[in-house]
Amino acid sequence: MNKPTSSDTAKSKTPVILKVLDRPQEMKPQYAEHLAGAFAEISARATGGKDWQVYSPGQDGWRDYYASPGGRPRDYARLVVGYAGERVVHFTALDVLQIGGYDVIWFHIAITEPEFQGAGVLLKAVAALLDPMWMERFSSTVHVVFRTPNPIVYESLQAIPPPLRWRIVGRYPEIKETGLPEAPEEIRSFAKAVAARLSPECPYDSERFVIKGYFKKYGALYQNLNFPCRNPVTSSFFKQQLDELNQDGLLTISLLEREY
Numbered sequence: 369m370n371k372p373t374s375s376d377t378a379k380s381k382t383p384v385i386l387k388v389l390d391r392p393q394e395m396k397p398q399y400a401e402h403l404a405g406a407f408a409e410i411s412a413r414a415t416g417g418k419d420w421q422v423y424s425p426g427q428d429g430w431r432d433y434y435a436s437p438g439g440r441p442r443d444y445a446r447l448v449v450g451y452a453g454e455r456v457v458h459f460t461a462l463d464v465l466q467i468g469g470y471d472v473i474w475f476h477i478a479i480t481e482p483e484f485q486g487a488g489v490l491l492k493a494v495a496a497l498l499d500p501m502w503m504e505r506f507s508s509t510v511h512v513v514f515r516t517p518n519p520i521v522y523e524s525l526q527a528i529p530p531p532l533r534w535r536i537v538g539r540y541p542e543i544k545e546t547g548l549p550e551a552p553e554e555i556r557s558f559a560k561a562v563a564a565r566l567s568p569e570c571p572y573d574s575e576r577f578v579i580k581g582y583f584k585k586y587g588a589l590y591q592n593l594n595f596p597c598r599n600p601v602t603s604s605f606f607k608q609q610l611d612e613l614n615q616d617g618l619l620t621i622s623l624l625e626r627e628y
Protein backbone atom coordinates (compact mmCIF):
# COMPACT_ATOMS: atom_id res chain seq x y z
CA MET A 369 0.00 0.00 0.00
CA ASN A 370 1.29 3.49 -0.80
CA LYS A 371 2.06 5.73 2.16
CA PRO A 372 -0.76 8.29 2.59
CA THR A 373 0.27 11.71 1.35
CA SER A 374 -1.00 15.05 2.54
CA SER A 375 -3.43 15.43 -0.34
CA ASP A 376 -5.28 12.26 0.78
CA THR A 377 -6.21 13.91 4.07
CA ALA A 378 -7.30 17.46 3.10
CA LYS A 379 -11.02 18.00 3.70
CA SER A 380 -11.53 20.84 1.26
CA LYS A 381 -10.94 20.37 -2.46
CA THR A 382 -11.41 24.08 -3.24
CA PRO A 383 -8.28 25.30 -5.06
CA VAL A 384 -6.08 27.72 -3.15
CA ILE A 385 -4.63 30.64 -5.10
CA LEU A 386 -1.42 32.13 -3.72
CA LYS A 387 -0.64 35.83 -3.71
CA VAL A 388 2.96 36.83 -2.98
CA LEU A 389 3.44 40.22 -1.31
CA ASP A 390 6.96 41.32 -2.13
CA ARG A 391 6.94 44.51 -0.12
CA PRO A 392 4.41 43.98 2.68
CA GLN A 393 5.36 47.33 4.23
CA GLU A 394 3.74 49.04 1.23
CA MET A 395 0.31 47.40 1.60
CA LYS A 396 -2.63 49.68 2.31
CA PRO A 397 -3.47 50.05 6.02
CA GLN A 398 -7.01 48.69 5.48
CA TYR A 399 -5.68 45.58 3.77
CA ALA A 400 -3.13 45.12 6.57
CA GLU A 401 -5.92 45.35 9.11
CA HIS A 402 -8.04 42.86 7.18
CA LEU A 403 -5.10 40.40 7.01
CA ALA A 404 -4.29 40.78 10.72
CA GLY A 405 -7.89 39.85 11.57
CA ALA A 406 -7.91 36.90 9.17
CA PHE A 407 -4.52 35.64 10.42
CA ALA A 408 -5.71 35.79 14.06
CA GLU A 409 -8.86 33.80 13.25
CA ILE A 410 -7.08 31.09 11.26
CA SER A 411 -4.37 30.81 13.92
CA ALA A 412 -6.91 30.43 16.74
CA ARG A 413 -8.70 27.66 14.81
CA ALA A 414 -5.47 25.88 13.89
CA THR A 415 -3.89 25.90 17.35
CA GLY A 416 -6.72 26.05 19.91
CA GLY A 417 -7.70 22.39 19.93
CA LYS A 418 -11.28 21.11 19.74
CA ASP A 419 -12.80 23.92 21.81
CA TRP A 420 -10.93 26.72 20.03
CA GLN A 421 -14.16 28.75 19.82
CA VAL A 422 -14.27 29.27 23.57
CA TYR A 423 -10.52 29.20 24.12
CA SER A 424 -9.96 32.89 24.85
CA PRO A 425 -6.15 32.74 25.52
CA GLY A 426 -5.79 31.62 21.89
CA GLN A 427 -8.23 34.15 20.44
CA ASP A 428 -6.81 37.10 22.43
CA GLY A 429 -3.20 35.97 22.20
CA TRP A 430 -3.18 35.67 18.41
CA ARG A 431 -4.91 39.04 17.99
CA ASP A 432 -2.17 40.51 20.15
CA TYR A 433 0.50 38.66 18.12
CA TYR A 434 -0.60 40.13 14.76
CA ALA A 435 -0.95 43.60 16.29
CA SER A 436 2.53 43.65 17.88
CA PRO A 437 5.70 44.97 16.18
CA GLY A 438 7.39 42.20 14.21
CA GLY A 439 4.18 40.17 13.84
CA ARG A 440 1.98 42.68 11.99
CA PRO A 441 1.31 41.85 8.32
CA ARG A 442 3.34 44.87 7.16
CA ASP A 443 6.37 43.96 9.29
CA TYR A 444 7.54 40.87 7.36
CA ALA A 445 10.11 40.96 4.57
CA ARG A 446 8.01 38.70 2.32
CA LEU A 447 4.57 37.26 2.71
CA VAL A 448 2.38 34.83 0.81
CA VAL A 449 -1.38 34.72 1.34
CA GLY A 450 -3.52 31.81 0.12
CA TYR A 451 -7.10 32.46 -0.99
CA ALA A 452 -9.99 30.04 -1.53
CA GLY A 453 -12.23 32.42 -3.44
CA GLU A 454 -12.27 35.57 -1.29
CA ARG A 455 -11.44 33.75 1.91
CA VAL A 456 -7.92 33.81 3.39
CA VAL A 457 -6.99 30.19 4.18
CA HIS A 458 -3.20 30.24 4.41
CA PHE A 459 -0.28 32.54 5.06
CA THR A 460 3.47 32.12 5.36
CA ALA A 461 5.77 35.00 6.29
CA LEU A 462 9.53 35.31 6.28
CA ASP A 463 12.20 37.70 7.43
CA VAL A 464 15.79 38.07 6.26
CA LEU A 465 18.47 38.49 8.91
CA GLN A 466 22.24 38.35 9.38
CA ILE A 467 23.26 36.14 12.29
CA GLY A 468 26.88 35.23 13.09
CA GLY A 469 27.93 36.51 9.66
CA TYR A 470 25.46 34.26 7.80
CA ASP A 471 22.46 35.13 5.64
CA VAL A 472 19.39 33.79 7.39
CA ILE A 473 15.84 33.31 6.12
CA TRP A 474 13.56 33.10 9.12
CA PHE A 475 10.21 31.48 8.43
CA HIS A 476 8.43 33.58 11.00
CA ILE A 477 5.02 31.96 10.79
CA ALA A 478 3.08 29.53 8.55
CA ILE A 479 -0.52 28.54 9.14
CA THR A 480 -3.12 26.75 7.01
CA GLU A 481 -6.84 26.82 7.82
CA PRO A 482 -7.62 23.34 9.26
CA GLU A 483 -9.96 22.19 6.49
CA PHE A 484 -7.29 23.08 3.89
CA GLN A 485 -4.42 21.35 5.69
CA GLY A 486 -2.75 18.45 3.97
CA ALA A 487 -3.42 19.66 0.42
CA GLY A 488 0.14 20.80 -0.28
CA VAL A 489 -0.56 24.51 0.29
CA LEU A 490 2.48 25.04 2.53
CA LEU A 491 4.79 23.35 0.02
CA LYS A 492 3.51 25.62 -2.77
CA ALA A 493 3.69 28.71 -0.54
CA VAL A 494 7.34 28.06 0.33
CA ALA A 495 8.20 27.49 -3.34
CA ALA A 496 6.49 30.79 -4.19
CA LEU A 497 8.39 32.67 -1.48
CA LEU A 498 11.79 31.19 -2.33
CA ASP A 499 11.49 31.72 -6.06
CA PRO A 500 14.78 31.59 -7.98
CA MET A 501 14.80 35.32 -8.86
CA TRP A 502 14.30 36.35 -5.26
CA MET A 503 16.97 33.88 -4.11
CA GLU A 504 19.48 35.63 -6.41
CA ARG A 505 20.13 38.14 -3.61
CA PHE A 506 22.02 35.52 -1.61
CA SER A 507 25.58 34.49 -2.40
CA SER A 508 26.70 30.93 -1.75
CA THR A 509 24.92 29.73 1.40
CA VAL A 510 21.72 30.52 3.28
CA HIS A 511 20.53 29.22 6.62
CA VAL A 512 16.75 28.73 6.80
CA VAL A 513 15.40 28.71 10.36
CA PHE A 514 12.01 28.06 11.98
CA ARG A 515 10.69 27.78 15.56
CA THR A 516 7.74 25.47 16.08
CA PRO A 517 5.82 23.35 18.60
CA ASN A 518 4.37 21.32 15.73
CA PRO A 519 5.90 18.01 14.53
CA ILE A 520 4.16 18.49 11.16
CA VAL A 521 6.28 21.57 10.54
CA TYR A 522 9.39 19.48 11.22
CA GLU A 523 8.11 16.85 8.77
CA SER A 524 7.33 19.40 6.11
CA LEU A 525 10.84 20.81 6.39
CA GLN A 526 12.14 17.36 5.51
CA ALA A 527 9.80 17.29 2.47
CA ILE A 528 10.24 20.81 1.06
CA PRO A 529 12.48 20.60 -2.01
CA PRO A 530 15.27 23.17 -2.42
CA PRO A 531 14.68 26.18 -4.66
CA LEU A 532 15.88 25.84 -8.26
CA ARG A 533 19.71 26.05 -8.45
CA TRP A 534 20.09 25.39 -4.71
CA ARG A 535 20.67 22.19 -2.77
CA ILE A 536 20.01 21.29 0.85
CA VAL A 537 23.26 20.22 2.49
CA GLY A 538 22.01 19.70 6.05
CA ARG A 539 18.93 19.74 8.25
CA TYR A 540 19.14 20.01 12.04
CA PRO A 541 18.25 18.61 14.47
CA GLU A 542 18.01 15.12 12.99
CA ILE A 543 15.25 13.31 14.87
CA LYS A 544 15.99 9.57 14.84
CA GLU A 545 14.45 6.61 16.63
CA THR A 546 17.60 6.41 18.72
CA GLY A 547 17.49 10.12 19.67
CA LEU A 548 19.30 13.15 18.29
CA PRO A 549 22.76 12.57 16.85
CA GLU A 550 25.07 15.36 17.97
CA ALA A 551 25.06 18.19 15.42
CA PRO A 552 28.43 19.64 14.29
CA GLU A 553 29.83 22.25 16.68
CA GLU A 554 29.48 24.97 14.02
CA ILE A 555 25.73 24.26 13.77
CA ARG A 556 25.25 24.12 17.53
CA SER A 557 26.90 27.48 18.06
CA PHE A 558 24.97 29.00 15.15
CA ALA A 559 21.71 27.61 16.62
CA LYS A 560 22.54 29.18 19.97
CA ALA A 561 23.08 32.56 18.30
CA VAL A 562 19.75 32.19 16.42
CA ALA A 563 17.86 31.33 19.62
CA ALA A 564 19.42 34.33 21.37
CA ARG A 565 18.43 36.62 18.49
CA LEU A 566 14.88 35.35 17.90
CA SER A 567 13.92 34.61 21.51
CA PRO A 568 16.29 36.65 23.70
CA GLU A 569 13.98 36.37 26.70
CA CYS A 570 13.78 32.53 26.62
CA PRO A 571 16.10 29.83 27.96
CA TYR A 572 17.56 27.64 25.21
CA ASP A 573 18.35 23.91 25.49
CA SER A 574 21.20 23.58 23.00
CA GLU A 575 21.37 19.78 23.24
CA ARG A 576 17.79 19.36 22.05
CA PHE A 577 17.40 22.59 20.02
CA VAL A 578 14.44 23.54 22.25
CA ILE A 579 13.53 27.18 22.91
CA LYS A 580 11.69 27.19 26.22
CA GLY A 581 8.44 29.13 26.30
CA TYR A 582 9.07 30.91 22.99
CA PHE A 583 5.40 31.90 22.48
CA LYS A 584 4.71 32.63 26.14
CA LYS A 585 4.70 36.38 25.91
CA TYR A 586 1.41 36.13 24.01
CA GLY A 587 -0.07 33.78 26.60
CA ALA A 588 -1.01 30.12 26.14
CA LEU A 589 -1.63 30.34 22.37
CA TYR A 590 -1.55 26.60 21.78
CA GLN A 591 -3.59 24.00 23.66
CA ASN A 592 -4.30 20.26 23.24
CA LEU A 593 -1.48 19.80 20.81
CA ASN A 594 -2.62 16.55 19.31
CA PHE A 595 -1.14 17.40 15.95
CA PRO A 596 -1.99 14.51 13.61
CA CYS A 597 1.60 13.84 12.57
CA ARG A 598 2.04 10.67 10.53
CA ASN A 599 5.59 10.04 11.73
CA PRO A 600 5.46 8.46 15.22
CA VAL A 601 9.17 9.06 15.85
CA THR A 602 8.83 12.80 15.28
CA SER A 603 5.57 12.92 17.24
CA SER A 604 7.02 11.23 20.27
CA PHE A 605 10.14 13.42 20.20
CA PHE A 606 7.95 16.53 20.36
CA LYS A 607 5.77 15.02 23.13
CA GLN A 608 8.74 13.98 25.24
CA GLN A 609 11.13 16.89 24.74
CA LEU A 610 8.84 19.92 24.45
CA ASP A 611 6.64 21.10 27.29
CA GLU A 612 3.24 21.95 25.81
CA LEU A 613 2.09 23.92 28.85
CA ASN A 614 5.24 26.02 28.66
CA GLN A 615 4.70 26.80 24.92
CA ASP A 616 8.14 25.39 23.98
CA GLY A 617 9.31 25.36 20.38
CA LEU A 618 11.87 23.37 18.41
CA LEU A 619 14.46 25.41 16.52
CA THR A 620 15.11 23.91 13.09
CA ILE A 621 17.87 24.80 10.66
CA SER A 622 18.15 23.90 6.97
CA LEU A 623 21.37 24.70 5.18
CA LEU A 624 21.06 25.73 1.55
CA GLU A 625 24.00 25.91 -0.83
CA ARG A 626 23.96 27.46 -4.28
CA GLU A 627 24.64 24.93 -7.07
CA TYR A 628 25.84 27.42 -9.68
Ligand SMILES: CC(C)(COP(=O)(O)OP(=O)(O)OC[C@H]1O[C@@H](n2cnc3c(N)ncnc32)[C@H](O)[C@@H]1OP(=O)(O)O)[C@@H](O)C(=O)NCCC(=O)NCCS
Binds near residue numbers: 414479524527597599
Ligand atom coordinates in the same frame (compact mmCIF):
# COMPACT_ATOMS: atom_id res chain seq x y z
C1 LIG B 1 2.07 23.10 9.58
C2 LIG B 1 1.05 23.52 8.55
C3 LIG B 1 1.24 25.01 8.24
C4 LIG B 1 1.26 22.70 7.27
O1 LIG B 1 0.45 23.26 6.24
P1 LIG B 1 -0.23 22.38 5.10
O2 LIG B 1 -0.72 23.33 4.07
O3 LIG B 1 -1.21 21.46 5.71
O4 LIG B 1 1.03 21.55 4.58
P2 LIG B 1 1.16 20.72 3.22
O5 LIG B 1 -0.12 20.05 2.87
O6 LIG B 1 1.79 21.60 2.18
O7 LIG B 1 2.18 19.57 3.62
C5 LIG B 1 3.56 19.78 3.51
C6 LIG B 1 4.33 18.58 3.98
O8 LIG B 1 4.16 18.52 5.39
C7 LIG B 1 4.18 17.18 5.79
N1 LIG B 1 2.89 16.87 6.40
C8 LIG B 1 1.69 17.49 6.21
N2 LIG B 1 0.75 16.92 6.98
C9 LIG B 1 1.37 15.93 7.68
C10 LIG B 1 0.97 15.00 8.65
N3 LIG B 1 -0.27 14.96 9.08
N4 LIG B 1 1.88 14.17 9.17
C11 LIG B 1 3.17 14.19 8.76
N5 LIG B 1 3.62 15.05 7.83
C12 LIG B 1 2.73 15.90 7.30
C13 LIG B 1 4.37 16.32 4.56
O9 LIG B 1 5.74 16.10 4.41
C14 LIG B 1 3.84 17.23 3.49
O10 LIG B 1 4.41 16.95 2.25
P3 LIG B 1 3.69 15.82 1.29
O11 LIG B 1 2.35 16.39 0.94
O12 LIG B 1 4.62 15.78 0.13
O13 LIG B 1 3.58 14.58 2.07
C15 LIG B 1 -0.40 23.23 9.06
O14 LIG B 1 -0.46 21.87 9.47
C16 LIG B 1 -0.83 24.12 10.22
O15 LIG B 1 -1.28 25.24 10.01
N6 LIG B 1 -0.73 23.62 11.46
C17 LIG B 1 -1.20 24.33 12.66
C18 LIG B 1 -0.52 25.66 12.90
C19 LIG B 1 0.95 25.54 13.17
O16 LIG B 1 1.37 24.87 14.10
N7 LIG B 1 1.73 26.24 12.34
C20 LIG B 1 3.14 26.34 12.54
C21 LIG B 1 3.42 27.54 13.37
S1 LIG B 1 5.12 27.65 13.74
